[in-house]
Amino acid sequence: MFQCVFSSSVLQPHSTSCLFKHLFHHSATPASQKQPEPIYSKKTEIQRQTVRAPFAKLFIFSALQVARQLLLQQQQQQQVSGLKSPKRNDKQPALQVPVSVAMMTPQVITPQQMQQILQQQVLSPQQLQVLLQQQQALMLQQQLQEFYKKQQEQLQLQLLQQQHAGKQPKEQQQVATQQLAFQQQLLQMQQLQQQHLLSLQRQGLLTIQPGQPALPLQPLAQGMIPTELQQLWKEVTSAHTAEETTGNNHSSLDLTTTCVSSSAPSKTSLIMNPHASTNGQLSVHTPKRESLSHEEHPHSHPLYGHGVCKWPGCEAVCEDFQSFLKHLNSEHALDDRSTAQCRVQMQVVQQLELQLAKDKERLQAMMTHLHVKSTEPKAAPQPLNLVSSVTLSKSASEASPQSLPHTPTTPTAPLTPVTQGPSVITTTSMHTVGPIRRRYSDKYNVPISSADIAQNQEFYKNAEVRPPFTYASLIRQAILESPEKQLTLNEIYNWFTRMFAYFRRNAATWKNAVRHNLSLHKCFVRVENVKGAVWTVDEVEFQKRRPQKISGNPSLIKNMQSSHAYCTPLNAALQASMAENSIPLYTTASMGNPTLGNLASAIREELNGAMEHTNSNESDSSPGRSPMQAVHPVHVKEEPLDPEEAEGPLSLVTTANHSPDFDHDRDYEDEPVNEDME
DNA sequence: TGGCGGCTAAACAAGG
């Protein structure tokens, strides 16, 4: 079956013509008229404004540029972070030059790294999803552009043939139809991009400066006739091509000057260049000049621009480059925070890469289905080398972040010196063979808070990322969420699979672990019921095993309170406990979702226990543990748990395949679902 | 270095 991936379509056209009809259905008909998709219903006033085609074209182009720049900036920042050496930056300016185009290829970051990053989960999954959506739209658009070019060439060829031979009108018509269909796919995708950008804007991830004219975000297809679309497409592509052929292509963008800090993903800002908008026409700040200046300017640095430090979440003002270097070495030296931030950056980038791989595969499948030659034949059955390696490498075959390599997860595992370049936290050090399991340093587990899991509920539902909680915590949560505070074993299983995509795999493993935990921990009490046995939670026992470690370390708490944006989870832990005292910091995410709310509150409660101990300076006799060991350390394991895991494409984030309207009644227990095989 | 918490794997038993 060929399920349309556009616009959340559920139609499954099984033939080319059917697909085209299907695509027409989506593209030619404004979604707002046909299917009131949520994304349209959320349109802002800006979106609703009438759009003129050239205006919209410019915006699309601009949006593409900005999105691309964001990605590249992320890559650059990650690279620079990885390269950074606290002592040498000022002495070896050559090493500060942004990475080359080649270095920004997906191969730079390995799947293992991605998994590792994912498992550390320093970054908010929501933020990741936003970035992924951006990237997805962007890359698909690029693919379609390439394809469309080919289609156009083909069409012209056939037109010529027809002029000479005066026949084959049917075939020509078909090609034209194909062309139009893909054109409309492209347009729809562009709409998606706009929506993503708007979404970012709504979430505060994208900043549009006040003076900026209202953006024309009306879906392009609306009110446009095919010829207009075609013309628009031509203009867009020609502009795009022209831009790329003028010396520096996009890969050489100097992001330090175009985009303002991407900082923490939550603060990711796409700031449209205000002085680029003239007469209401928005254009993107072309990076060309900056790129040139970057080359000419020895003091350029991917982490420095506009007198501001671009280190994620920093934005410290630095008068000149020297002061910036000083700042870089002093504020962003090799320490826990910098290491974590670097990993976050890698996480962002690699997530984007993975999503790109998936979308490429999807595009390839589309093309294959339509019997169209691909512009990237190699992308065919396997998404990308990047992904293939995940799929085929036995050591990395576990899609989950479990198969995480050795990385500097603690300060004692310092970043590789600059001289080793991108090998920092890269594959070379990660392909350790053997049953290596590594837990993350508590320092980095600490940040994962209940609030995070509450906030990112959808993420855990959809992404196969291991939840950073112990089995015991999760079991308890499942039980407490139940109306009667008791669950059968099977119901606990179902809760796991329902709430966490991760637990839709390796059922035998984690179910065994669940049973093991139920039996092992005193806090879980088995109660004989009429129908059988149910499990309940003995809160007293659970409190006994509650982590205490934080109580003895006030400085840590202080750090938590003042920690950096990337360490917000740390704050979140604290805030979670505050929330317990009727400060509803994290209740918004759970509003309208009682389950989520319960999850948040219960785990928050768990965390709060540690904080209570902290505040009261009470110390009981129970063995001390980090409060975040409740938010447990995630194991790193490099050997596959299940041989089946080595088969089929793996995905860390399966947002595209997991419906938001996840069927909660679906039973995953016996059949580890490989979503990618569907 | 040893204790501890946590996870995984596995063996085993009982019951349906």
Added chain:
DNA sequence: ACCTTGTTTAGCCGCC
């Protein structure tokens, strides 16, 4: 015979 449920043991890892 097979599956589910529940218990127990062992080994490993990371942290302290």
